[in-house]
Every structure is written in C-alpha cells, then in structure tokens.
Amino acid sequence: MLKNKGRYRPRKLKPLVGKQAKELLETLDDDHLITKMFKSFAAELDQKHDRYERIVKLSRDITIESKRIIFLLHSINTELDEKKNSVLLEAESRLLNISNHNFRSIATELKDQDGYLYHRAFTDGMQEFIEALCLYHFTKEGIIYSWDKYKEYFQYKNEENSAFELLFVQYDFILGIADFTGELMRKCINTLTSGNVDDCFKLCNFVRFIYTAFLGLPPTGNKNISRKMYVLKQSLSKMELVCYNIQIRGSEVPKHMLLNVIQSHEEESDDGFSL
C-alpha cells in the first residue's frame, strides 16, 4: 500500500490500519492481557450506556404524559365547577401515576449510582413533570409549592420498607417553574376568550412575581436559566399587553371580541408565537 504513496495522496485523509496492526487484530486471542482488560472495559461502558438509554426512555414517557396532563388542565373552563373537579381528579391521579411508576423506575435504576452522571437523561422529563405539577396546583389552589414539598413526589419505599429517593436537582425545579409560566400565559389568553378578565390580571401578576424573582438570581453559569428567562420575559410582555388592552379597550369592545383585538395587535409585533 505504501508503494503508491505519492500518487494516492487522498489516502492520507482516510488511513487504513496498517498491516502490522491488522495482523495483530487477527492474532490477538481471548486470553491476551489486553483483550481481557478491554473486554471488561467494554462491559462497563455498555452497562453505563444501557442504563442511560433506559432512563432516557423513561424520561421521554414522562414528558409525553406530562404534556397530556397539561393539555387536560387547559381544557378546564372555570365556569363549570363540576367539570373542573373531575378534570382535577383525573390530573392528580395521572400525576401520581407518573411519580409512582415512571419516576420510581428511574429511582430504582439509580440506586447506588451517582445520580448526577445520569441527570442529563431525565432532566427533561423532570422539568416537564414539575411544569404539569405546578399547573395542577395552581389551577386547584391558586398557588405553587416549594422544592421541599415537591421533593416528596420522588421519595419511595421498597419492599423492605427502606427509603430511597430520586435525585431532584433544584435547577430542574426552577426550570420547570420557568416553563410553567408559559402555560400561565396560555391560560391567560384562554381565560380572556371566556371573558373572565379578573383572572387575566391575576395570572399576569403571578407571572410578574416569578419574573421578578428570576431577576434576583445570582449568575449561575447555567445556560438553561438565561434561555428560559428570555422566554419568560416574552410571555410576560404578551400578558402585560393583554392586560393593557383589557384596560384601555375593555369598555369599547365586547369581551369575547377582545381576543381578536389583541391578536391583531400582536401581529404587528409578533415574534412567531401563535396561539
């Protein structure tokens, strides 16, 4: 192969393993020290990777189910108490189901492991779940709870009654809350269509509190936080615009028409978000 070295320059870009290495590949048997060593490495790497993949799968299911629960919670029309209660009941049981099955499986996978090694595999599902959980509590009680309280959703007991828990990183909690404000924005606009303007102001204020709190955070070096804060700011501006329109046009336009007014207003300054 080296005879044509000069003529076949492109070969340099994609070298083949040379003759000697090839011979060695063929002659190395299973008992060779190197073979043994690397086989055990391979097993260790595979094990890690497989566990990671299993968790990613579990996390993906959590994300999907959480999104569905969020959708369900949006279907609530505040007028009908009875319907509201039944939806809330369903949401609660589905949230608990995620906690008791999907998250429990992840926690079981991670027993005796360094959770941070696999954190990236389930952070998305975790954030989505927190988002759904916050929306549920907010819809039900008008408030969200602290990290300590939500931590309970990730604490389990096994058959021998010994406790174990899933790593619940505070960043995931805060990022979940940031996502949750997006849902509040959606809720605010939905409320508007039903003509309930008081709730719009309340929702807007609540998101404003959260935004203010985010402003107070020290720099964390966590890129996700700044990225989500940007989205949060946009949602908040949108809500503030809604409130502004209600205030200024509320008396001129019938309430169910307000949405059209705001939408046409938005088209001028929109950033691609569609309702």
Next chain:
Amino acid sequence: MSEPQKIVITDIFSPFQEYINAEQEVREVIKNIIKDVEKSLREMLITLQVIHSEINCELIHNAILKTREQFEEIRKGFDALDKVVPPSQYYRYNDHWRFATQKLCFVAALIVFLEKGVLIDQITAAEILGLHQKENVHLNLEDYLMGLLILATELARFAVNAVTLGDYNRPLQISKFVAELNAGFRLLNLKNDSLRKRFDALKYDVKKIEEVVYDLSIRGLISTNQNAEQATGVTKNE
C-alpha cells in the same frame, strides 16, 4: 407583599438562591485545588519533553524520577478534592477536573511505558494519581481511556523523534505497543461521545508509527525480524 408573591419569594426562590450560593462556594474551592493540580501537571509535561530531544538514558531516567516526585503534589491535590466533593456528587462537579485527570492519566501511562514498556492498568493509574480507594473521588474509566489515547498520540511523535536521535529500536517497541492498544480499543462499543471522537484519531497515530517503521525497514535499518524482536526485547528489559 401579597400572599402569592411571598410564597414565590420566600418558599421558592430564596432556598434556590441559597442552593446556588452553596454550590458556588464548593466550586470555588474545587477550582483553587485544580488550579494547583494543573500547575504541577504543566511542570510534568515540560519535564517529560526531554524524551523528544535526548537519547541519554540517564537524562530520561532523571526526568521520570522528577515526574514521579511531582506526582506527590497531585496526590495532595486529589486528597484535598476528596474532602471537598460531597458523597456521590462526583459527577456534579466532574467538569472541573476531568480534563486535568485525563492529562495526568496520560503522564502516568507515559512514565510506566518508559519504565517498563507496558500498558498501565486502571488501578495503577489511579494509585499514581492518588485517586485509588478514595471516598468521594475516583478515576473514572472514560478519563483513563482518554489518557491512553493521548499517550498514543505522544508516542507517535516519540517514534519520529527517536529515529531523528538515532534510536531505531524505539519505533518498533512503540509500534507493537500502540497496535495492541488499537486492538484493545476496537473491542469497545463506543457511542457518539468525546471518547469516540478521540478514538477516531487513534488510527492516524497507528499509521504514522507504521510509516516510521516502514521507512526504517526499507532502508535496512532493521536488518531482520529476529533482530527487531531482540531489539524490542532489550528496550523492554531496561
């Protein structure tokens, strides 16, 4: 302050701020430890550069001895790190020392290669680095493997320079060694991660070394295979 605002601030964001602050403090301490470790690491890398320009056994021997002494500082650093990293949070802060650990692993692997001509195993590497049987820190497999890949690149360079210095046996030893390493790495199912990318560069090192061996052989600088084996044998026993 209204009720919801109070909850948002005191129940949710204040604890989070405390959490961030506590984390930053730990990171600061770690950064300072690693800064010293990296300083020693740079000194070691400089010390070992002598292999590329000197053929004198004694000089190389001294460089190895000096590097071994410098590892004392590294072990002190990792001792301190072990006390700072909270239990089972190795991977939370791992980014701070991953790169240094890989390089250190390479240095350890290089001196073991120079001394004995063999591939360092993971436990020996951990022992040299002072990461063996520690409570909260360890030498993880990926860093160790990464160190070996760095070693292959350095050895490719070493093979070239050894020839320049008139040492025609070294490339043969290196060639055999790296070919074995390559065979080993081929047994791993690497995923699309940094280790995989680094491994993809290994074939260039293998090729470079083989070209050196080829150049030597066509010029008759390695007379017969038998001689070559003897030669590598001799270097090994040194």
